[in-house]
Amino acid sequence: MAFNAGPLPKQAAALLTGNTKVTTYESTGGKTTAKFATHNLTLIPPIKPGSTIHDNACGAGTVSRLILQQNAGTTDIKIHATDIDQAFLDVLTADAAQNNWPVSTSNQKSESTNFPSAFFDYDIMNIGIIFMSSAGLDATREIHRTLKPGGFAIVNCWKTITWMLPIMLVHRAFRGEAVPFPAPPINWTDGTQLRKILVEAGFEEGKIRLESQEVSSVLEEGEEFRGWVEKTWAYLAGIGGWHAVDGEKWEEEVDMLAELLKKQPGTTVEGGKVTMTASQWVGVAEK
């Protein structure tokens, strides 16, 4: 994931430098995206032996790892995992080499890959499409081009994220109302855009299934919750650029985010546990 250039506060640097960026992501938002992926893999027929699979915008390989767990012992599947963030690819590449996984990684933009047409049996892009150019259309066209006839695509996007509004409120409180906090230029929250790009990319309406799903993250109130909040702030606050105040008032920013999060619709605090919800739209399309 790319972060705005700017003086990275030392507190954020400690959570984002090199491979720590990957562990920070995996222990915060990555837990939620993994839950989405686990659910979404149940929406397609079981992976056939001999399948070629694209883990598209793979991060550190959330989808690849789940497929390998679920198909343990099947040696004849091949996964091609692609992303533009080398730190994430490096973690997956190292794990694949160490464990002898049938996964090859490459640094490629999802909008334009070097795979031949009709190459994949499955193309799974887990929470990547909102980051792509032309509001996701170029990457969805590329998925359609590289899928075999009869192949399945899974593409999903956020529907609601409990922690996004609190992050924007902390941004405004400490950095000022006038400092922009860029949001995706397209509204993805009602599923319309996801269906639209699948159809425009060439998938038949009758072969697209669109649904939403909600997941929860449960954390112990206290240190575990505070740690999650700090990592989430480190990971996402850079969307609004880093500012001198962030280094000076880091602890106050994190405390405010923790307090706002507990009051946010979608959060419940009960019996020493904080539960936060997030939801997705998922489109499953057969070519």
Ligand SMILES: C[S@@+](CC[C@H](N)C(=O)[O-])C[C@H]1O[C@@H](n2cnc3c(N)ncnc32)[C@H](O)[C@@H]1O
């Ligand atoms: C929220 S992460 C999801 C990662 C992983 N699929 C998962 O489920 O955890 C989004 C990923 O999209 C990647 N990404 C963003 N724009 C991209 C592009 N144009 N082409 C390929 N990957 C991209 C980012 O580098 C990041 O790893």
